Amino acid sequence: MMTCQAVAATASAYLDRELPLSRRAAVAWHLRLCPNCRAYLATLKRTIGLARKAPVAAPAPEVEDNLAALFRARQNSAD
Amino acid sequence: MEDEALLLARLRAGEEAAFRTLVRARHGRLLRLAGVFLRSRASAEEVVQDTWIAVITGLDGYAGQAPLAAWINGIVVNKARSRAVRDGRQVSFSDLARPEMAGEALDPERFLPDGHWAERVDPWNALTPEREAGDREVLDGVAQALDALPPAQRAVVVMRDVEGLEPAAICAALEISEANLRVLLHRARVRLRDAAARLVGATN
Numbered sequence: 001m002m003t004c005q006a007v008a009a010t011a012s013a014y015l016d017r018e019l020p021l022s023r024r025a026a027v028a029w030h031l032r033l034c035p036n037c038r039a040y041l042a043t044l045k046r047t048i049g050l051a052r053k054a055p056v057a058a059p060a061p062e063v064e065d066n067l068a069a070l071f072r073a074r075q076n077s078a079d
Numbered sequence: 080m081e082d083e084a085l086l087l088a089r090l091r092a093g094e095e096a097a098f099r100t101l102v103r104a105r106h107g108r109l110l111r112l113a114g115v116f117l118r119s120r121a122s123a124e125e126v127v128q129d130t131w132i133a134v135i136t137g138l139d140g141y142a143g144q145a146p147l148a149a150w151i152n153g154i155v156v157n158k159a160r161s162r163a164v165r166d167g168r169q170v171s172f173s174d175l176a177r178p179e180m181a182g183e184a185l186d187p188e189r190f191l192p193d194g195h196w197a198e199r200v201d202p203w204n205a206l207t208p209e210r211e212a213g214d215r216e217v218l219d220g221v222a223q224a225l226d227a228l229p230p231a232q233r234a235v236v237v238m239r240d241v242e243g244l245e246p247a248a249i250c251a252a253l254e255i256s257e258a259n260l261r262v263l264l265h266r267a268r269v270r271l272r273d274a275a276a277r278l279v280g281a282t283n
Contacts (some may be wrong), residue, residue, distance in 0.1 A: 059107065
């Protein structure tokens with residue numbers, strides 16, 4: 001049976017479905033029996049979701065206004 | 080973001096409000112993506128401005144084959160790469176990656192000699208869906224942890240997990256192998272997870 005250390009080392013590949021079938025089955029079997037590894041996999045997956053939601057600064061108003069002006073200029077030249 | 084087809088139709092009709100919505104949603108993310116290739120903030124800002132101009136002039140030709148965000152991301156990655164070459168500041172990600180891939184992703188001390196976890200792994204019950212959606216302290220902390228990653232790890236996690244670029248496109252842009260991409264991505268996630276665990280107040 002795989003150890004917790006081996007499951008943790010392969011956690012991203014498991015989440016990304018990149019493991020060969022036999023290896024994937026071995027991880028799935030371990031997860032059924034091991035609450036710690038289930039927690040690790042689940043929190044690693046939630047981390048990816050958090051990274052996706054990590055906020056970035058909004059553009060400064062003058063930057064947004066400059067870009068909007070470029071957009072308007074293009075529209076006017078196309079008319 | 081609102082329905083993509085509708086947004087695109089409004090953009091093509093020249094609706095400035097639609098363009099401003101797009102800029103507000105994407106500008107900061109484009110800067111982060113350009114920052115993967117460019118250390119200078121000023122260069123990244125110029126590249127993102129050029130990207131918006133390419134978007135404005137390319138809207139009529141954009142066939143909608145890729146999602147709008149993916150199309151714009153492709154433009155900014157290309158422009159940031161060429162800008163880095165032009166500035167003579169091209170980064171070798173395979174050189175950067177080498178030390179970032181040394182050692183174990185997870186500290187061996189977190190495991191007993193027989194390979195079991197040394198301590199219980201906290202399932203983050205404290206991070207409720209409401210908190211995950213709206214807790215600025217957690218989300219801002221994750222954003223900081225993302226910025227603080229070593230550069231090659233930051234590059235792959237931003238491109239793959241945050242922006243959803245295809246692995247083949249990421250490997251081509253960073254000039255790294257798919258095997259290295261996987262190793263770096265795992266390491267980045269492990270670090271981010273540990274940072275997030277602290278923010279959530281989890282023990283392990």
